[in-house]
Amino acid sequence: xxxxxxxxxxxxxxxxxxxxxxxxxxxxxxxxxxxxxxxxxxxxxxxxxxxxxxxxxxxxxxxxxxxxxxxxxxxxxxxxxxxxxxxxxxxxxxxxxxxxxxxxxxxxxxxxxxxxxx
Amino acid sequence: xxxxxxxxxxxxxxxxxxxxxxxxxxxxxxxxxxxxxxxxxxxxxxxxxxxxxxxxxxxxxxxxxxxxxxxxxxxxxxxxxxxxxxxxxxxxxxxxxxxxxxxxxxxxxxxxxxxxxxxxxxxxxxxxxxxxxxxxxxxxxxxxxxxxxxxxxxxxxxxxxxxxxxxxxxxxxxxxxxxxxxxxxxxxxxxxxxxxxxxxxxxxxxxxxxxxxxxxxxxxxxxxxxxxxxxxxxxxxxxxxxxxxxxxxxxxxxxxxxxxxxxxxxxxxxxxxxxxxxxxxxxxxxxxxxxxxxxxxxxxxxxxxxxxxxxxxxxxxxxxxxxxxxxxxxxxxxxxxxxxxxxxxxxxxxxxxxxxxxxxxxxxxxxxxxxxxxxxxxxxxxxxxxxxxxxxxxxxxxxxxxxxxxxxxxxxxxxxxxxxxxxxxxxxxxxxxxxxxxxxxxxxxxxxxxxxxxxxxxxxxxxxx
Numbered sequence: 202x203x204x205x206x207x208x209x210x211x212x213x214x215x216x217x218x219x220x221x222x223x224x225x226x227x228x229x230x231x232x233x234x235x236x237x238x239x240x241x242x243x244x245x246x247x248x249x250x251x252x253x254x255x256x257x258x259x260x261x262x263x264x265x266x267x268x269x270x271x272x273x274x275x276x277x278x279x280x281x282x283x284x285x286x287x288x289x290x291x292x293x294x295x296x297x298x299x300x301x302x303x304x305x306x307x308x309x310x311x312x313x314x315x316x317x318x319x
Numbered sequence: 320x321x322x323x324x325x326x327x328x329x330x331x332x333x334x335x336x337x338x339x340x341x342x343x344x345x346x347x348x349x350x351x352x353x354x355x356x357x358x359x360x361x362x363x364x365x366x367x368x369x370x371x372x373x374x375x376x377x378x379x380x381x382x383x384x385x386x387x388x389x390x391x392x393x394x395x396x397x398x399x400x401x402x403x404x405x406x407x408x409x410x411x412x413x414x415x416x417x418x419x420x421x422x423x424x425x426x427x428x429x430x431x432x433x434x435x436x437x438x439x440x441x442x443x444x445x446x447x448x449x450x451x452x453x454x455x456x457x458x459x460x461x462x463x464x465x466x467x468x469x470x471x472x473x474x475x476x477x478x479x480x481x482x483x484x485x486x487x488x489x490x491x492x493x494x495x496x497x498x499x500x501x502x503x504x505x506x507x508x509x510x511x512x513x514x515x516x517x518x519x520x521x522x523x524x525x526x527x528x529x530x531x532x533x534x535x536x537x538x539x540x541x542x543x544x545x546x547x548x549x550x551x552x553x554x555x556x557x558x559x560x561x562x563x564x565x566x567x568x569x570x571x572x573x574x575x576x577x578x579x580x581x582x583x584x585x586x587x588x589x590x591x592x593x594x595x596x597x598x599x600x601x602x603x604x605x606x607x608x609x610x611x612x613x614x615x616x617x618x619x620x621x622x623x624x625x626x627x628x629x630x631x632x633x634x635x636x637x638x639x640x641x642x643x644x645x646x647x648x649x650x651x652x653x654x655x656x657x658x659x660x661x662x663x664x665x666x667x668x669x670x671x672x673x674x675x676x677x678x679x680x681x682x683x684x685x686x687x688x689x690x691x692x693x694x695x696x697x698x699x700x701x702x703x704x705x706x707x708x709x710x711x712x713x714x715x716x717x718x719x720x721x722x723x724x725x726x727x728x729x730x731x732x733x734x735x736x737x738x739x740x741x742x743x744x745x746x747x748x749x750x751x752x753x754x755x756x757x758x759x760x761x762x763x764x765x766x767x768x769x770x771x772x773x774x775x776x777x778x779x780x781x782x783x784x
Binding site (some may be wrong): 216237243245247250251254257258259272274280281284285286287289291292293295296297298300301 | 356366367369372375404406407408424425427442444459465651738
């Protein structure tokens with residue numbers, strides 16, 4: 202079956218114009234946590250201390266406006282920055298128990314990219 | 320004052336020595352990131368690095384126990400050297416190992432209460448402990464100026480706040496549970512197994528893994544926080560009176576400005592005035608800009624600093640202590656801190672500021688000056704007498720060898736004891752001369768870990784083992 206070009210274009214435009222969700226309020230940011238209990242524990246022990254508090258210099262959890270420019274660098278770059286430390290970000294996010302897969306999952310969560318379609 | 324306004328002021332300060340645009344570019348110039356070690360080594364082991372980035376390792380194994388039984392089982396079979404780690408906030412090489420790194424993150428939270436004493440899992444981060452204690456109307460009597468550390472790491476390194484009547488954090492430990500490298504579990508405290516207790520309260524993670532701590536607490540009082548700038552000479556002249564007057568008092572000598580930033584906290588019942596946004600980063604940016612722009616001339620830099628910062632308004636906040644005593648430190652740095660006999664602290668500070676202003680125009684970080692009450696832990700830097708601490712910082716992108724060559728000799732000449740988690744080169748017999756119970760500690764260490772499985776090369780050198 203052939204899909205009309207106009208439909209493809211419309212679908213593409215719809216995807217491109219999907220609105221970026223607003224940044225969470227400070228209270229919402231504090232309440233956010235990964236659904237997976239293990240990740241939630243790692244997040245609560247380490248990432249949350251900076252990424253859930255406005256004004257620390259760290260991009261706020263689920264703040265797409267802050268995260269999107271970083272996300273564009275690619276997950277491999279973000280993983281290296283997380284493990285090695287970068288600017289104000291301390292190495293490993295001060296999480297000695299985190300594996301590379303944990304870091305990737307935590308970055309996706311904080312960047313609001315847990316849903317690969319978004 | 321906003322960052323952009325400070326940026327404009329800094330550009331203005333550069334008038335006469337550079338065009339406005341050029342002056343601004345110089346003032347805000349940032350050095351590149353220091354080279355980072357690879358994310359994994361040739362064997363595929365993941366990088367571990369401390370907060371400042373100055374220490375790193377590729378542990379062959381990582382343990383993240385969630386129970387004491389897992390700690391005990393893990394320690395019995397783990398590949399040595401075994402090193403416990405919390406937040407990785409120490410600047411010294413306490414944590415690096417190519418053997419086993421034991422994360423304490425799985426041991427977190429308040430386990431139980433015994434009256435007003437909290438049984439706290441040792442991996443609990445100080446930042447999380449504050450609200451958890453406050454939920455029961457209690458608080459730690461004092462806090463360090465950073466609260467990202469794990470409780471065990473803070474205790475292991477003699478971490479402290481400031482206040483002439485307030486002990487370092489370990490001074491409020493009533494008992495603790497230690498898992499030795501053999502997997503034995505030892506409960507010790509003020510009334511039980513006293514030698515192990517006095518050795519373990521400040522023990523650099525060298526005796527095993529501390530899994531829980533019985534912590535004395537105080538009522539969660541509201542504090543009034545005041546921050547102000549004044550001439551450095553005035554701060555020196557009034558420091559002793561202020562330590563005597565305030566619950567908490569500290570000041571920062573700001574090199575190349577002639578100024579000091581003072582911070583006091585006192586108990587109050589007045590209504591809360593929430594703390595405003597972080598100003599430390601703005602202040603540091605201004606100081607770095609002055610360094611970048613006017614580092615070639617100390618008099619010009621000092622004049623510009625006074626013009627730029629002299630009119631800064633005092634800040635006041637009122638809130639629960641755990642919300643005020645620690646601050647965010649988003650700017651990373653390396654640090655050396657020694658604890659000096661209180662009577663020579665201010666003299667040593669004046670000497671350090673003078674030599675930095677004479678020889679190190681690249682330094683811009685304020686120098687922190689605090690006072691701590693005595694305690695009796697064998698390796699406590701505050702053992703036996705009150706001590707005055709002086710901390711010298713270097714931005715994480717800046718060279719910091721001068722801390723060893725220029726600053727440490729002054730600290731040592733005044734009888735300073737090093738902060739265990741901060742940069743220093745003191746070891747072995749030198750430490751035996753500073754700590755009356757040094758050899759007693761070494762005996763306990765040898766009994767609990769005869770094979771030295773908790774010792775990495777740094778600790779072997781430190782202990783002379």
